[in-house]
Amino acid sequence: MIDLLNALVVLGNFVIVPAVSYGAQLALGALGVTLIYGILRFSNFAHGDTMAFGTMAVILTTWGLQSIGIGFGPLPTALLALPVGIAVTAALMLGTDRLVYRFYRRAKAVPVTFVIASLGVMFVMNGLVRFIIGPDDQRFADGERFLISARDFRTLTGLDEGLAIRTTQVITVVVAVIVVAALFWFLNKTRTGKSMRAFSDNEDLALLSGINPERVVVITWLIVAALATIAGTLYGLDKSFKPFTYFQLLLPIFAAAIVGGLGSPLGAIAGGFVIAFAEVTITYPLKKVLGYLLPEAWEPASLVQLLSTDYKFAVSFVILLIVLLFRPTGLFAGKSV
Template sequence: MDALNALVVFANFVLIPATAYGAQLALGALGVTLIYGILRFSNFAHGDTMAFGTAVAILATWALQAAGIGLGPLPTALLALPVGILGAMALVLLTDRGVYRFYRAQRVKPVIFVIVSMGVMFVYNGLTRFVIGVDDQRFADGERFVISVREFREATGLAEGLALRTTQLLTVVVAIIAVALLFWFLNRTRTGKSMRAFSDNEDLALLSGINPERVVLVTWLIVAALAATAGVLYGLDKGFKPFVYFQLLLPIFAAAIVGGLGNPLGAIAGGFVIAFAEVTITYPLKRVLGYLLPESLEPDGLVQLLTTDYKFAVSFGILLVVLLFRPTGLFKGKAV
């Protein structure tokens, strides 16, 4: 019984939140890794692309709510997600036309793109605040729980409860669908294969008649879709704050690099590694251990290795260790 209770506590406070968070990071890291693989730079504006896409989706959600259109138990934001995706696509395509394409034509070194993307990041930052304001926004509606703590306790008779929020389940389901679609696209379609070929060997891709501008366009479209999806899922799960998306850039980069930059599979693995590490290390494990250990060994403290304020330190700790011992990432990335 104690072991079961320990498992339930662990699932409730670590397993489920970390899985949802990991899925959000993985979607974000996929976008970063695609840009790195094909446009050859780390896109610092990615977090704010997510924020902008989410802001558009929130506005659409409010419009739908005002019109009385909903999805019943599911959040209305799911219906608004395509609008958010379109918003993010429009934004990145305009940016590419106006900014990045100029530098591509100059054939500038990739590091210049990195700095340019930082400039773009600040512009997006401001733009998002203009569109939706600087305050926190809650836009989740519908059924709050798939399983609530009370229902779980009544059903199982255990002392500990387990809650599964709708947004958490939704995050994982949507992430699985998005990733499956992405991999199908990259591995099975002509355009997807041409993107991989372009990432692999740009010159040979040109000689094979692959149009680089088209590859870049499709990449931005996919990245915008991934970013808006990740942003909306994160916002549903944890609430929308413009600044948090900027901060989210850090664990997203860590995930992409830990997994191996340029490698989509690595981005997903990296997302979950970072998420589980962050949540496990910042969660006080006292209650879990209390069930598992004999009374004499029961910990006095909280067994919280770091407070949640330091969660980014965890990402960066992992990042440093990986870069020191396995610089190409867990999965072989593109020669980091």
């Protein structure tokens, strides 16, 4: 029985807890992608670098607050800086829409034109972030590091294995739940949210009903800016900030949105956790877990790792290919790609 509990603790420490936290981050990122696809009707390849830009704004504001002695007690100061980061990112998004996307929208350009334009925006944002904050890792998490440490858990339970839960992991889940609940309330209960859903379902009918399309576009970009900044900041707090990492995150984020069903907010959340658990589980070496569960004579000599962590993003790619081949509308029957 003790060996089983130790095995469960190991799984919780290295698979379940990290996957839940990572899944919440991917879900928030995928929500931004699916809102743009569902309402503005194009795949925004600049979303990863939008997350990087928003996180950069939060980091610079955090450093400014820390320099004048302002903190948030046991919580990261970055949480105080989030509103500033969201505002700066929203201004960038609205400016980009006015300078780039609005021209193609008024010209009734085909979706692939918007995709190509978003690629250009992606490279510009990536260069801008690298120019301002640099290409290196930036750690900006402060406050209490652990909610419970592995040593405290072992002392409390008497088990050989310890469960460490970082404060940033708990903050990620709590903030994600609050943001998702607020978003669903906004989309389903407010007049503006209902107009956005109507515009997404049938643009022509929405226009005949008197819905202002430009207002819908502005509100969409504001929500996407908030989601991107929050998702990017939570990822940076949980791990670290590096501009190129956010470019790489574009693959699992799009995979999450497509697996769940593009255009389906609920599907984006489900897809985020599917991708996260798949990546973490497939790349985790199971030797220690099997060592507790199997007889000593059967204990494996190798790591029992299906894929190296270097191939983590390959898991997202394979899942994405399978979904596109066999169920292009995703788990929640969103719009086909």
